Amino acid sequence: MSAQRGRDLLLKLDGDGLGSFVAVAGLRARRIALNAGAVDITAADSAGRWRELLAGAGTRTASLSGSGLFRDAASDAAVRALFFDGAIRAWQVVIPEFGTLEGPFQVTALEYAGRHDGEVTYEMALESAGEVTFTAA
Template sequence: MAAQAGKDMLLKLDLNGSGSFESVAGLRSRRFALNAVAADITNADSAGRWRELLAQTGTRSASISGQGVFRDQNADAQIRTLFFSGALATWQVVLPGFGVLEGPFHLAGLEYAGEFNGEVTYELALESAGELTFSETP
């Protein structure tokens, strides 16, 4: 896989549950992480007292964060409404040349900031809230 431009990594939201995704407005940076917590089965009989892990167990999760500027009031209102409702929403992370990660996420954090001589910016943080699917880019 060749190097990819960061601007091509997209964060999309299914705004109305229809399966139609729209890019989150004005994101300048995006980050996502996949995590796996393994089940530790180490015991007094473990060889050499080395830690042992049980395969295919534990908990998997994903987190997504982004920072940017809202381009319009509609985008700001949609994200803010989602935060205050506490509802889960279906999100996609599109990684060019890699694939699409999709599933339910909880909007865990929403921050606003601004300098007196600059634009208002926002940051959001998402935490996975169910099974995620991954489909490779053809």
């Protein structure tokens, strides 16, 4: 994979739950973190007293965060409503020439900021709330 422009990463929301994803924000900075918890099964008879882990066990999570500008007032309202309702919706993260992450996420943080001589910006964080799939480009 060659170098990618950060601005090409897209965050899309399935706002109505019917499977039609719409880009919701112009993200200027983004971060995706995939994590897997380990389950330690080390015992007194483990070879050389080295730690042993149980394959396929543990909890997997995906975290997304970004900051920038909402695409329009409707996008801002949709994300804000999800935050205040504590609702979980399907989201897609499209990474050009790499693939798409898709799954249910909850908006866990939503911050607004602005300067007197500039636009209103936001920062938001999403946490996975179920199975996240990856489809290669």
